[in-house]
Amino acid sequence: MLPGVGVFGTGSTARVLVPLLKAEGFEVHALWGRSEEEACCLAKELGIPFHTSRSDDVLLHQDVDLVCISIPPSMTRQIAVKALGIGKNVVCEKAATAVDSFKMVTAARYYPQLLSIMGNTLRFLPAFVAMRQLLVEGYVGEMQVCDVRVYGPSLLDQSYGWTCEELMGGGGLHTVGSSIIDLLSYLTGARAHRVHGLLRTFVQQNGLIRGIRRVTSDDFCFFQMLMGGAGSSSGGGCCTVTLNFNMPGSFVHEVMVVGSTGRLVARGAELYGQRNGSKGEELLLGDSGWVGPDVKEMPLPHLRGLSSMVQALRQSFQAHEERRSWARGPVATAPTFEDGLYVQTVVEAVKRSSCSGEWECVEIMSQEPDPNHNLCEALQRNKN
Amino acid sequence: MLPGVGVFGTGSTARVLVPLLKAEGFEVHALWGRSEEEACCLAKELGIPFHTSRSDDVLLHQDVDLVCISIPPSMTRQIAVKALGIGKNVVCEKAATAVDSFKMVTAARYYPQLLSIMGNTLRFLPAFVAMRQLLVEGYVGEMQVCDVRVYGPSLLDQSYGWTCEELMGGGGLHTVGSSIIDLLSYLTGARAHRVHGLLRTFVQQNGLIRGIRRVTSDDFCFFQMLMGGAGSSSGGGCCTVTLNFNMPGSFVHEVMVVGSTGRLVARGAELYGQRNGSKGEELLLGDSGWVGPDVKEMPLPHLRGLSSMVQALRQSFQAHEERRSWARGPVATAPTFEDGLYVQTVVEAVKRSSCSGEWECVEIMSQEPDPNHNLCEALQRNKN
Numbered sequence: 001m002l003p004g005v006g007v008f009g010t011g012s013t014a015r016v017l018v019p020l021l022k023a024e025g026f027e028v029h030a031l032w033g034r035s036e037e038e039a040c041c042l043a044k045e046l047g048i049p050f051h052t053s054r055s056d057d058v059l060l061h062q063d064v065d066l067v068c069i070s071i072p073p074s075m076t077r078q079i080a081v082k083a084l085g086i087g088k089n090v091v092c093e094k095a096a097t098a099v100d101s102f103k104m105v106t107a108a109r110y111y112p113q114l115l116s117i118m119g120n121t122l123r124f125l126p127a128f129v130a131m132r133q134l135l136v137e138g139y140v141g142e143m144q145v146c147d148v149r150v151y152g153p154s155l156l157d158q159s160y161g162w163t164c165e166e167l168m169g170g171g172g173l174h175t176v177g178s179s180i181i182d183l184l185s186y187l188t189g190a191r192a193h194r195v196h197g198l199l200r201t202f203v204q205q206n207g208l209i210r211g212i213r214r215v216t217s218d219d220f221c222f223f224q225m226l227m228g229g230a231g232s233s234s235g236g237g238c239c240t241v242t243l244n245f246n247m248p249g250s251f252v253h254e255v256m257v258v259g260s261t262g263r264l265v266a267r268g269a270e271l272y273g274q275r276n277g278s279k280g281e282e283l284l285l286g287d288s289g290w291v292g293p294d295v296k297e298m299p300l301p302h303l304r305g306l307s308s309m310v311q312a313l314r315q316s317f318q319a320h321e322e323r324r325s326w327a328r329g330p331v332a333t334a335p336t337f338e339d340g341l342y343v344q345t346v347v348e349a350v351k352r353s354s355c356s357g358e359w360e361c362v363e364i365m366s367q368e369p370d371p372n373h374n375l376c377e378a379l380q381r382n383k384n
Numbered sequence: 385m386l387p388g389v390g391v392f393g394t395g396s397t398a399r400v401l402v403p404l405l406k407a408e409g410f411e412v413h414a415l416w417g418r419s420e421e422e423a424c425c426l427a428k429e430l431g432i433p434f435h436t437s438r439s440d441d442v443l444l445h446q447d448v449d450l451v452c453i454s455i456p457p458s459m460t461r462q463i464a465v466k467a468l469g470i471g472k473n474v475v476c477e478k479a480a481t482a483v484d485s486f487k488m489v490t491a492a493r494y495y496p497q498l499l500s501i502m503g504n505t506l507r508f509l510p511a512f513v514a515m516r517q518l519l520v521e522g523y524v525g526e527m528q529v530c531d532v533r534v535y536g537p538s539l540l541d542q543s544y545g546w547t548c549e550e551l552m553g554g555g556g557l558h559t560v561g562s563s564i565i566d567l568l569s570y571l572t573g574a575r576a577h578r579v580h581g582l583l584r585t586f587v588q589q590n591g592l593i594r595g596i597r598r599v600t601s602d603d604f605c606f607f608q609m610l611m612g613g614a615g616s617s618s619g620g621g622c623c624t625v626t627l628n629f630n631m632p633g634s635f636v637h638e639v640m641v642v643g644s645t646g647r648l649v650a651r652g653a654e655l656y657g658q659r660n661g662s663k664g665e666e667l668l669l670g671d672s673g674w675v676g677p678d679v680k681e682m683p684l685p686h687l688r689g690l691s692s693m694v695q696a697l698r699q700s701f702q703a704h705e706e707r708r709s710w711a712r713g714p715v716a717t718a719p720t721f722e723d724g725l726y727v728q729t730v731v732e733a734v735k736r737s738s739c740s741g742e743w744e745c746v747e748i749m750s751q752e753p754d755p756n757h758n759l760c761e762a763l764q765r766n767k768n
């Protein structure tokens with residue numbers, strides 16, 4: 001039996017997610033927005049019976065068994081941890097910092113019977129599912145290089161907000177880079193152990209953000225990851241990622257894996273491959289045509305991935321009679337909160353590298369840092 | 385009146401160059417090859433009256449006024465410097481080291497009345513000539529990022545040779561990266577002041593190179609350049625270059641410049657552009673169809689560029705009555721030996737960065753280093 005759903009957020013993801021949930025048979029009982037007005041407006045539009053701006057009203061709602069969180073990164077940890085504490089299943093987006101991610105991991109470990117997954121939808125995109133399968137089967141031979149490019153228009157909101165602020169989790173690296181970092185660990189089965197990166201904010205002001213306000217989040221980001229997997233030597237593969245969000249009117253989403261005997265390329269939602277020695281590329285998985293809602297703000301691979309993720313959730317919950325129970329199988333490849341912590345750690349290492357100019361190690365937090373120590377660091381950072 | 389030409393080299397460039405020279409009305413009087421046999425064979429094939437394996441026989445040939453040098457990098461400096469000393473005009477390919485390049489610069493400065501240009505043909509490709517013009521005219525606004533990708537099959541020769549040896553000037557960075565570094569300084573009007581890079585040799589042995597022999601030259605290279613021009617601040621643009629020569633059966637040559645108001649992309653020999661706010665890309669310069677020889681080893685942009693360079697040479701010499709005189713105009717944008725030294729310096733800085741993992745400064749040599757000091761360094765390097 002499918003669980004009742006509560007949705008946090010009134011942004012473009014929430015707007016797409018609710019119809020997808022309904023299409024799969026989920027009932028969305030409650031919507032939370034930062035203001036009563038935003039919540040009311042979207043609840044009316046999407047036909048959700050209850051709306052609020054107080055998070056507890058959704059978390060404690062008796063019909064809500066699954067909580068979907070698509071809110072600014074700085075608020076995510078608080079809601080996600082609380083939801084698990086109340087005994088709700090959680091699908092949520094990335095947090096703002098590694099410390100927040102670590103707290104989410106701790107909560108998820110404490111409630112292993114609850115579903116807790118990160119909403120990185122790229123893992124669910126059929127093109128990437130097929131790509132991973134082909135990589136496992138040895139289509140490209142030994143993996144050498146992954147090369148990813150995402151080009152698109154500005155990620156900034158219309159008005160000044162968290163998307164403009166690096167410390168609030170804004171910027172191309174945090175927003176889009178995160179999903180690529182997660183995807184690459186999914187595809188290669190390896191994790192980055194050293195990273196190097198360069199971040200830039202080319203557009204610091206625009207027609208809507210001006211005066212004393214400045215954008216601090218990156219609109220261009222370029223990073224390399226040296227991957228080390230189980231038993232891989234220092235000669236392991238490397239990943240290069242280029243993100244450019246100063247390209248209005250375009251959208252490029254290309255993930256290429258080159259190996260010793262061939263290569264695979266996902267362009268948008270399509271998968272192509274070429275084995276060494278063959279004359280040309282073959283289309284391995286075409287674009288079957290998107291029939292869901294078309295959302296300007298959300299690129300097609302994410303949109304389709306989201307749709308596939310919702311299907312997987314349906315399968316996971318459908319397998320059980322009890323509303324809150326779920327089967328691990330359909331969501332076995334979904335990113336866990338531990339994956340979320342890894343991604344956040346890489347993001348922060350890339351940021352450090354952009355400041356230091358050096359290769360930075362990716363060291364996953366194993367215990368929570370002393371909050372007073374953090375405070376000192378934050379004060380120090382503000383001083384500079 | 386056109387000068388008589390002597391050609392050094394029997395590789396693919398020489399093989400293409402001779403017919404192009406003839407087509408423009410140049411007479412090719414002499415050909416040099418490393419062995420009598422190679423020289424004889426190609427001279428017969430291309431209808432060149434004189435061939436030799438002794439360089440002086442070409443350099444001192446009375447009908448030779450222009451010397452074109454397309455030989456392994458480690459031999460280039462010696463021939464180029466000697467040719468200038470004998471009073472011949474020189475078009476040559478890159479040398480193996482910055483010290484060699486510096487010696488060539490010294491010779492070129494000493495004989496300013498002689499033509500001395502580096503044979504980087506990309507500058508002559510109509511798509512890049514148009515791209516530069518549009519950049520100067522402000523098509524993209526303020527330049528932000530240049531993003532270059534060159535993917536192709538292995539650069540290794542059939543048999544073991546200099547292409548396999550990093551120290552002999554082999555590898556993607558030296559061979560192809562050089563032409564890209566030169567092109568980017570031509571397009572942007574700026575030079576790299578700091579670089580960061582990563583080189584890899586994924587294929588160290590193959591069916592033809594085995595046993596105790598190993599390839600040391602890179603087949604994957606990835607570097608970033610921070611550009612500083614006349615009066616540009618630290619916030620200047622950056623260039624990212626990805627070279628991958630583990631992709632048999634493919635050839636991608638893409639140069640993109642993204643700016644504040646639009647972008648330009650050269651794909652192969654075609655130029656596309658898009659201004660912010662416009663709906664799609666426009667084709668700015670199409671591919672007019674190549675009518676010259678088709679050479680498997682030489683990518684189309686280089687082939688076409690070579691053809692345009694030979695045309696420019698013809699125009700340069702045609703302007704004067706005297707066989708050895710030439711007009712600066714038609715070859716004004718050709719890379720000088722000073723440009724060659726800059727490119728070589730960047731190449732070596734990228735290699736250093738790949739070893740150190742750090743950003744390296746690009747410092748152009750201003751005096752020849754003590755040869756004994758070099759020897760010590762070389763011995764040191766061999767020891768490691």
